[in-house]
Amino acid sequence: MKGTNLGEFEELVLLVTVARPEEAYSVGIAKVLEEVAGRKVVHSVVHASLNRLVKKGFLTSEMKPGSQKRGGRRKRVFEITSAGMKALEKVKDQRDNLWAMIHST
């Protein structure tokens, strides 16, 4: 098993799958990230990161019918697992704690 740490980019990807379940497939996530983060996101990087998250057990996937643009091909839609949710919360807690330290001084 690979480490269960979340990289920065992985965290973003994971967050998008929770925040925008209707866009939770590779192309959709890439677009949302471009909007939110305001930076150029390469699709193959998102794809790689999704694969990694599935391997770590934070995401599950399912093939669902896609739009006409895809030439009739199905798309792989992702959903977060409870382990994924926990990992997200853990990261958030760590950050909150650190921010709290900043504000308290």
Added chain:
Amino acid sequence: MDKKQKFQPPRWADKFLEWYCAPHQLEDVQGALYEFFHERIEKGNTRQAKWYFILDVITHFRPHIIKRESSHFTSNHFGMFKNYLKISVRNIKKNRLTSFLNILGLTISITSFLLILIWIQQEKNFDAFHENAENIYRIPNTFTSESESFSQAVSGPALGAQLDELFPQIVNACRFGQTTAIIKYEDQTYFENGIRVVDPNFFEMFTWEALEGYQNEFFKELNSIVLTESLAKKYFGNKAAVGEMLTVDNERTVEVTGVVTDPPANSQLQFEAIISTDLGKIRWENPNMDNQWGGGSFYTYLQLKPNTDKEVLMEEVNKLITSKLSFFTERNMSYHYFLQPLTDIHLNSKLRYDFSSNGSARNVSIFTVIGLIILLLACINYINLSTATAIKRAKEVGIKKIIGAFRKDLIKQFLVESVLLCFVATLIALTLVYFLLPGFENFVGYKITPNLGAQFILWLLLGILALGLIAGFFPAFFISTFRPLTVIKGQLKSGKKGSFVRKSLVVLQFTATCALIIAIITVNGQLRFIQNQDLGMQTDEVINIYFRGIQSVNDSREVLKNELLKDSKFKSISFYRNSYPVGGLSNSTIQVETENGKKVSSSLYNILVDEFYAETYDIELASGRFFSEAFPADSTESVLVNEAAVKSFGWGNPELALGKKMGTEPNERKVIGVVKDFNFEGLQKEVEPLRIVPIRNRNSFTEIAIKADLSNPFETIAFLENTWKRINPEVPLDYTLMNDDLQDQYQGELRFRSIFFLFSILSLVIASLGLFGLATASTNQRIKEIGIRKVLGASIFNLVGLIGREFLLLVLLSLLLAIPLAWYGMEQWLSGFAYRIEMNGLFFLLAGFIAIGISLITISYQTLKAAFRNPVSSLRSE
């Protein structure tokens, strides 16, 4: 539909994606890319969309997308592979003769190939071991005068002394000069030929390993000498050498300041002892040496800064040198300097005064080709033998196919077999190479240190695999085509199948072999021609003594001469200065009067001699007379030239040459005679213009030529030695027989001949092995036919003819094909000689006899055995 097609992404990019993408991810990834594509089209720019699609396909070429899902159904290749190996081993054991012939052929060829490879690796890596090798260059020049132009390896001494200070791009400049000396240690005296005069940065520029002393301090003192390991051992045994004192030329004491390892054989810079150029200046009595830009006898090496623009540098260097050489420029002579990469010199430099140890790129390519031919011959043997005996494997193939083997599996089986054979052969070959290397070094003429690292082993394994695949490819495809039904029913006609391919391959083999035979005959003929060529002088009776201008010998000159000439075996004695007509002469520039009285500058070879030179060497006169004691003015007023010089200056004929003027006042001389051309250089070169000058300073002789009756050489030389010892007890006698020295001139060629001969014989052996195997197979298959013929009354002669004819025709055809090939190749080789034989029909005839003779002998054993066999034994069992 049309519209939709217009919006398809580029087909090839799509295909590429489908090819590399793992199947389980393809739908998603391809879908995603299509989605991007169509979105971009909606934005309006179709072309851009297509470009982006291609870009996307390329950026998705990543491991996580390419990587296939691991399957749970890995088929057991290993088990099958074990089975292939087992069957291969069984087959090798079963067909002993065929396997033996195959392995023998492959072993011989791989051994030869490895030896050649090791040699080529050595030749190509001359001086590559120096750490700075890629930044070091030699700076030779092209000299041009009004009458000629030539390139020489040596340069003016000022270049090495000053260039590195004048040009920032030049890190180091180092001169490498050659000299000899008498070296005395305690009571032992030796002539040392391997003394080199170098600039102190020699040890910084080039990579030598110091065993004693410190490289930076070798030449701190003027009177220092650095020895190689072997020379130090010769003088001091196992004692430490540093600090010992040696006497040079009986006049100067030098201290040994260092010992370095012997230069490796693959270096052009060979030396035994080293002194500095500062000491050289004193030895040569030439204090102004560092400012001489012209002439010179130093090889000069430059170490450039990495990435230096060489063209710009050389332009500047040439400009500078031209400005320094106004003396030459005024006389319409010029030096044009250029650079030679250090590692390139050994194989690709053929300049005047170049190292005699230089190799030849041509020979390297010739032997590469021969090595490949030998490998090819062994492959062909394998192919022929395997297909000729394929019938033996037919049942195996048939049964396997029936049980369900695919053709692919059968091919694998046969390839495993051929690779296995190659592997075995390579192992044997490696052992052989290990034992043969010392012998091979004798052939090659220097010590070889093969480079056997991990890389070598990797290449070797790859080589085995490649060789096995090449050899096994055709047999594997051929045998695996057998149809099970025909085989099992026993309807497969043996031998006929693939016989055309087999015959063509035999022809190919024998073409190569015949060509090599013709080549070896030609090479042999040419070398014999050279050695027997009339050189225009007699060489059989000449002893040359090299006494290096030692004063005491010069002083006792007349005594020695008189003592020797008392004995009737000694016919004539001539003293001269550096004018031994073997192994190269010096040259110099001079003003020469042409036919219409104008003076032009030109460069000629020089001979500085006494009155007896022509007599001693039996050099004939074309006109005029030689110097004589009867004309005392000769030593200041007269000069002789050779016929080549007459032609070069346009003087018409030798008679008209008499009285022409050479040189400038006050050193002007008149031509008093013309000698017929004699070859003072190897016969690779034409005779060049030569000037014979009587020596003026009678104390500057360096050599003696003695014409003596050598029919009983030991007696003659014993007498010479005794006389010498009596007159010159201090000086060792260093003599050579002229014929030996002449032989040395062709060492390269003689070596070429031996290596060439060796490998030609080997290829002949391999081809014969193949022929033998084929004859065996063919007689075995026709054993019944022969039996029936014999019963019906065919004579032994008929039967031998029946089988022999088939092979002889092939050999004849090969001979016909080989003739033009060999003709062309040998013409190329012969063109490297100024004096050469012409290709001769007799060579081809002789080669034909040899080829046919050998193939007859090869097949005769099998055919005779078959013909003499009692027909009962072959016909009984049916």
